[in-house]
Amino acid sequence: MCVGCGTCVEHCHTNSLELNDEGKAERVGEYCIGCGVCAHFCPENAISLVENERMVRIPPPKPN
Ligand code: SF4
Numbered sequence: 001m002c003v004g005c006g007t008c009v010e011h012c013h014t015n016s017l018e019l020n021d022e023g024k025a026e027r028v029g030e031y032c033i034g035c036g037v038c039a040h041f042c043p044e045n046a047i048s049l050v051e052n053e054r055m056v057r058i059p060p061p062k063p064n
């Protein structure tokens, strides 16, 4: 489903994504923290997250 727009690459703050030789997004390196920003911005819904021990869990805000 990836159309190679590069949006996920632009938004990843750990530089964990690149476009490969086929123009498709590919995870590189070991710094992905599973924040989901790439999946959120992907216009094609082409990214799914796989839960693992590096995934960052952001607690919900506390009520005032
Ligand atoms: S995975 Fe989604 S945001 Fe990333 S290059 Fe492909 S289509 Fe674009």
Ligand code: SF4
Residues within 6 Å of the ligand: 011, 012, 013, 014, 015, 016, 017, 027, 031, 032, 033, 034, 035, 036, 037, 038, 039
């Ligand atoms: S989940 Fe977060 S850190 Fe991992 S590739 Fe996507 S934007 Fe980058």
